[in-house]
Amino acid sequence: MRAPDTILPLCVEALRFAAGGVEILHGVSFTLEAGPPTVVIGPNGAGKSVLLRLLHGLLPPGGGAVRWATAPDRSAPRQAMVFQRPVLLRRSVMANVAYPLALAGIGPRERARRAEEALDLVGLSALADRPARRLSGGEQQRLALARAAALGPEVLFLDEPCASLDPSATRAVEEIVAALARRGTKIVMTTHDIGQARRLAGDVIFLHRGRVVERAPAARFFVAPETPEAAAFLQGELVW
Amino acid sequence: MGDLHAASTAALGLILAADPAVMGIVGLSLQVSLTAVLLAALVGLPLGALLAVTRFPGRQSVIVALNALMGLPPVVAGLLIYLLLSRSGPLGPLGLLFTPSAMVIAQAVLIAPILAALTRETLSGLWEEYAEQLRSFGAGPLRAVPTLLWDGRFALLTVLLAGFGRASAEVGAVMIVGGNIEGFTRVMTTAIALETSKGDLPLALALGLVLMGIVLAVNVLAQVLRSAASRWAG
Numbered sequence: 001m002r003a004p005d006t007i008l009p010l011c012v013e014a015l016r017f018a019a020g021g022v023e024i025l026h027g028v029s030f031t032l033e034a035g036p037p038t039v040v041i042g043p044n045g046a047g048k049s050v051l052l053r054l055l056h057g058l059l060p061p062g063g064g065a066v067r068w069a070t071a072p073d074r075s076a077p078r079q080a081m082v083f084q085r086p087v088l089l090r091r092s093v094m095a096n097v098a099y100p101l102a103l104a105g106i107g108p109r110e111r112a113r114r115a116e117e118a119l120d121l122v123g124l125s126a127l128a129d130r131p132a133r134r135l136s137g138g139e140q141q142r143l144a145l146a147r148a149a150a151l152g153p154e155v156l157f158l159d160e161p162c163a164s165l166d167p168s169a170t171r172a173v174e175e176i177v178a179a180l181a182r183r184g185t186k187i188v189m190t191t192h193d194i195g196q197a198r199r200l201a202g203d204v205i206f207l208h209r210g211r212v213v214e215r216a217p218a219a220r221f222f223v224a225p226e227t228p229e230a231a232a233f234l235q236g237e238l239v240w
Numbered sequence: 241m242g243d244l245h246a247a248s249t250a251a252l253g254l255i256l257a258a259d260p261a262v263m264g265i266v267g268l269s270l271q272v273s274l275t276a277v278l279l280a281a282l283v284g285l286p287l288g289a290l291l292a293v294t295r296f297p298g299r300q301s302v303i304v305a306l307n308a309l310m311g312l313p314p315v316v317a318g319l320l321i322y323l324l325l326s327r328s329g330p331l332g333p334l335g336l337l338f339t340p341s342a343m344v345i346a347q348a349v350l351i352a353p354i355l356a357a358l359t360r361e362t363l364s365g366l367w368e369e370y371a372e373q374l375r376s377f378g379a380g381p382l383r384a385v386p387t388l389l390w391d392g393r394f395a396l397l398t399v400l401l402a403g404f405g406r407a408s409a410e411v412g413a414v415m416i417v418g419g420n421i422e423g424f425t426r427v428m429t430t431a432i433a434l435e436t437s438k439g440d441l442p443l444a445l446a447l448g449l450v451l452m453g454i455v456l457a458v459n460v461l462a463q464v465l466r467s468a469a470s471r472w473a474g
């Protein structure tokens with residue numbers, strides 16, 4: 001289904017960003033390869049959301065570069081993003097999933113097929129005709145995931161997708177994220193929930209005060225962090 | 241007081257009997273104002289949506305001008321259209337002056353800025369909410385216009401109703417360009433003005449009651465739409 005060429009690896013080089021005179025990212029560099037989910041963790045205010053928006057292309061870098069292996073093509077989105085608080089259109093559940101597909105130039109029949117498949121994936125098929133804004137918080141986030149997944153992105157950015165959800169809704173979202181990762185979608189997710197990072201991460205980027213302090217495979221990071229900041233964060237100390 | 245009582249009774253009689261003269265006037269009023277709203281909406285809604293999503297030098301001035309035009313006195317709108325349509329005016333050869341078409345044009349000119357300004361105000365909030373998400377989908381401001389118009393549909397219906405209320409209640413513009421010709425360009429407001437000055441209070445009152453009934457119905461409709469909208473907006 002996917003074209004043989006790939007947009008990965010993504011090379012991030014000395015990426016900087018400032019807003020209102022305040023430097024938020026101070027030269028962040030790393031490479032993202034295909035594979036299991038990369039989880040960006042760090043305390044609130046570390047610059048996680050800004051980093052994701054820069055990678056997704058919503059913010060222009062203040063310095064440095066975000067380099068995909070192949071040039072991004074807006075007509076066929078290869079990467080998508082789900083926000084902490086998803087913005088659902090004032091339309092039905094089904095129409096919400098179909099909307100970005102229509103923008104991507106996908107014909108009505110293929111659109112319906114993909115939308116149904118995506119709703120099935122997140123378990124919202126039964127609510128397809130309901131007004132999207134009347135769904136519960138967890139259902140709304142699952143719909144946002146379906147909307148992004150329907151595009152068949154190679155890379156999916158998730159910005160604190162469970163930050164405002166209760167445990168059972170969080171679990172449902174995590175299951176969907178894991179299922180997408182198994183299907184080969186590269187997940188790049190921010191969270192400040194260490195437990196969630198443990199459950200989902202293949203590798204971890206620990207961001208602290210606008211810098212990548214540590215980058216390691218999850219198995220090593222959670223057992224033996226190399227930096228005192230990461231160790232303190234994992235022990236639940238208040239780092240900032 | 242006796243006059244008022246007698247006039248009211250006669251007015252009710254005219255309405256209940258569906259007096260042909262009254263019905264003709266009411267029918268033309270509705271036809272003119274509804275057509276005017278439709279025409280004004282074709283221009284005002286996209287224009288307002290465009291102003292909500294685009295940023296360009298001079299945008300603030302356009303918005304101020306639009307807001308000022310919301311208060312355009314109907315007689316001035318009527319005068320401008322009169323000058324355009326009069327025999328020596330640039331559009332004189334069309335022969336539209338003193339026809340219902342001229343009244344439609346005058347009312348459309350009067351309410352298009354109102355629809356545009358209210359649309360911009362309504363959709364600005366929606367755009368603020370949607371902008372980042374739509375950009376994430378790859379939709380720029382221009383592509384967002386139809387999206388916002390559709391997603392703001394309930395609020396925009398109340399905008400249209402506001403425009404219709406303004407159109408059906410104004411008297412100055414249609415009086416000037418329509419000429420209040422009986423059976424041809426006489427609408428409720430111009431008839432009320434004329435019949436009152438002639439002293440035919442029952443007819444004036446009957447039309448006034450119908451006009452108020454229409455305004456009331458429009459507001460009930462707006463209220464119903466607002467609650468429908470909140471059901472969807474969640």
